[in-house]
Amino acid sequence: MVMVSPVRWFSRKPAPTPALQAAQPARFDPADFAPALRTRLLILQPTPFCNIDCDYCYLPQRDSTARMSLDTVRLAAERLRDDGLAGPELTVVWHAGEPLAMPIAFYDDAAAVLNEVLAPACVVTHSIQTNATLIDDRWCALFKRHNMRIGVSVDGPQALHDAHRHTRSGHGTHARVLRGIAALRAHRIPFHAIAVVTPATFAQADAFVDFFEAQGVSELGCNFDEAEGLHDRSSLTGHESAHAAFVERLLDRASAAGSSLRVRELALAAQLVARPLPQVRWRGHTTPDNAQTQPFALITLAHDGSFTTFSPELLGQPSTEFGDFVLGNVATGGFLESARSARFERLWAAVRRGTRECEDHCAHYAFCGGGAPANKLYENGDIASGETLYCRTMVKRPFDAMLARLERGRAAAHPQVATRGFADAS
Amino acid sequence: MGKGGKGNKSTGRKSIARWLLAGVGLASALGASAAAHAVTDATPRAALEARVMAVRAALQADAEDANPDARNAAPDTRVAQWLNWPNWNNWNNWPNWGNWGNWGNWFNR
Numbered sequence: 130m131v132m133v134s135p136v137r138w139f140s141r142k143p144a145p146t147p148a149l150q151a152a153q154p155a156r157f158d159p160a161d162f163a164p165a166l167r168t169r170l171l172i173l174q175p176t177p178f179c180n181i182d183c184d185y186c187y188l189p190q191r192d193s194t195a196r197m198s199l200d201t202v203r204l205a206a207e208r209l210r211d212d213g214l215a216g217p218e219l220t221v222v223w224h225a226g227e228p229l230a231m232p233i234a235f236y237d238d239a240a241a242v243l244n245e246v247l248a249p250a251c252v253v254t255h256s257i258q259t260n261a262t263l264i265d266d267r268w269c270a271l272f273k274r275h276n277m278r279i280g281v282s283v284d285g286p287q288a289l290h291d292a293h294r295h296t297r298s299g300h301g302t303h304a305r306v307l308r309g310i311a312a313l314r315a316h317r318i319p320f321h322a323i324a325v326v327t328p329a330t331f332a333q334a335d336a337f338v339d340f341f342e343a344q345g346v347s348e349l350g351c352n353f354d355e356a357e358g359l360h361d362r363s364s365l366t367g368h369e370s371a372h373a374a375f376v377e378r379l380l381d382r383a384s385a386a387g388s389s390l391r392v393r394e395l396a397l398a399a400q401l402v403a404r405p406l407p408q409v410r411w412r413g414h415t416t417p418d419n420a421q422t423q424p425f426a427l428i429t430l431a432h433d434g435s436f437t438t439f440s441p442e443l444l445g446q447p448s449t450e451f452g453d454f455v456l457g458n459v460a461t462g463g464f465l466e467s468a469r470s471a472r473f474e475r476l477w478a479a480v481r482r483g484t485r486e487c488e489d490h491c492a493h494y495a496f497c498g499g500g501a502p503a504n505k506l507y508e509n510g511d512i513a514s515g516e517t518l519y520c521r522t523m524v525k526r527p528f529d530a531m532l533a534r535l536e537r538g539r540a541a542a543h544p545q546v547a548t549r550g551f552a553d554a555s
Numbered sequence: 556m557g558k559g560g561k562g563n564k565s566t567g568r569k570s571i572a573r574w575l576l577a578g579v580g581l582a583s584a585l586g587a588s589a590a591a592h593a594v595t596d597a598t599p600r601a602a603l604e605a606r607v608m609a610v611r612a613a614l615q616a617d618a619e620d621a622n623p624d625a626r627n628a629a630p631d632t633r634v635a636q637w638l639n640w641p642n643w644n645n646w647n648n649w650p651n652w653g654n655w656g657n658w659g660n661w662f663n664r
Contacts, residue, residue, distance in 0.1 A: 402610055492599040496607075532603075535610045 157424065157468040157477065159213070163410040167216035168209055168464075169420055172224050172429040172441045173197065175235065179226035181260055181302050183294045185325060187358030189445055191226050197432040202239045204459040205430050206246035212465045214425055215251040222256045224441070229263040233271050240275050258282060258323065260294070261309030262302055269316040279320040280350075281310060285337040289330055310344055321348035321393075327364045331371040334378040342390055350393035351379070353522035356507045357442050363508075363518055372522055376530045384534070394523060398531035401496045419498030422484050424477060425464055434459045436467070439480055440503030448506070451476050482513035490515055493525050500524075 159166050175197040177190040209215045221243065223236070236255075243253050256278040272279055283306050284290040291301025313320050322341060324330070330337055341349050353372065356363045365372060376394075383392045406417040420426040421440050429441040435455040437444045443454040454476070457467030467473055484499030491497070497520070502512045504519035 402607055403614055404611075492603045494600070495604060532606060532610060535614075536606065 161412045168214040170427045172222045174225045175231045182297045185360045187360045201434040203242045208463040224258045262305040264309035264312045284324045286340045322346045323350040326351045326353045328368040331375040338382045394527040398528040417498035422499045442503040479512040486515035
């Protein structure tokens with residue numbers, strides 16, 4: 130008898146599982162986590178101001194010229210240390226609005242403060258994501274002084290870039306970005322690029338890759354246009370076949386002999402095919418490691434000291450259920466203390482329910498660990514939900530493309546290799 | 556189903572019969588759905604994971620072909636280069652920049 134998969138007419142309540150139990154209301158206790166909770170990224174937003182005005186930006190208050198004080202930097206570091214969240218390594222990401230709108234001296238002083246509070250037990254690495262329009266020799270000297278990792282936001286050839294990344298007066302910024310990149314190259318400062326990819330990019334895949342190779346970019350991240358915050362609809366909606374073709378073309382180009390370009394999404398996919406994700410345990414329930422679903426693995430701090438955790442894009446965004454997602458302020462309390470608030474408990478419960486949704490229904494769960502809460506909120510209207518367009522564009526399709534490519538290549542050369550159960554080797 | 560109109564008795568009986576049949580079908584489908592719930596949900600995941608395991612095994616075999624001592628040693632460098640990547644969803648994967656190795660070797664050797 131042939132078993133035909135039936136249509137599931139109605140959603141049904143799943144049988145109780147450890148995952149389901151995990152989604153019940155529960156008091157937060159850092160002792161429930163194994164390995165111990167550690168903050169991996171401290172995302173500091175030194176100013177909400179941005180000197181340009183991209184049409185797909187999700188950030189509110191880009192006109193505000195408010196600035197983070199050194200006292201706030203110090204408090205953030207002290208709270209992290211005192212809460213036991215600082216491990217042996219910490220990446221500080223200076224991000225959102227435009228970090229280079231701050232004075233150069235601020236970063237010298239901030240690096241000194243962070244080092245003073247956290248070293249030597251914790252080694253701090255600094256990263257900056259910038260639109261590059263303000264980079265000059267003085268900024269390059271700062272990057273070198275602190276060995277900062279630089280990410281440049283650039284969308285590819287001029288027409289693609291200038292279609293969305295404008296000055297406040299509406300002019301394209303591509304030429305200014307290239308001047309910034311030229312300064313980085315002149316100073317031999319390594320940098321990566323992050324490009325927002327839209328359907329227009331799909332139609333110019335080769336020109337897109339050619340541009341980054343010509344600019345000496347060896348590592349490229351593709352942020353496939355996401356619906357987030359003020360940018361409430363992805364331009365990729367309805368263009369998923371073109372996305373699949375684009376991913377295949379990227380894979381062709383990046384895996385071609387002689388290519389020096391490594392694409393983040395494909396490199397991550399390769400890693401996930403090659404190695405299982407680490408597992409994390411919470412109250413006996415094991416999940417694949419996903420920093421966006423673990424409390425305080427990522428902490429995002431606004432210029433005024435207010436902070437949130439889980440997806441960084443959530444901070445300051447309006448929500449009927451979670452307010453502005455602010456869980457506390459380093460001026461008045463620590464990170465772990467904020468976990469006793471009703472808002473944290475609601476948010477964390479929603480994140481756990483969303484992870485459970487992925488665990489129950491997504492074939493890629495073992496390679497992801499539960500998706501991105503911010504994308505679930507903005508695409509599905511509910512953090513406690515499952516698959517998103519973001520999942521498909523950033524995770525699933527690159528993973529599937531890489532897996533298929535490896536199957537056609539390496540696996541085909543070893544037909545004698547048995548296919549064991551997945552759990553046997555992970 | 557036809558559009559609008561009140562219809563006559565004959566078409567009314569046919570409609571009732573259709574609805575009854577549809578009801579039986581629906582009940583059957585619901586029963587089958589309950590029984591096959593695990594199958595419909597687990598099959599794509601199991602299939603995907605089996606494919607991944609096959610590729611991992613092939614990569615390992617490839618490494619052992621290149622280095623017979625690799626069987627009991629650490630994975631070869633083409634795999635080991637990924638080991639210090641802590642996370643897929645580490646938000647733009649900041650700690651990993653500059654540390655991506657060259658997976659293109661897997662295709663080009």
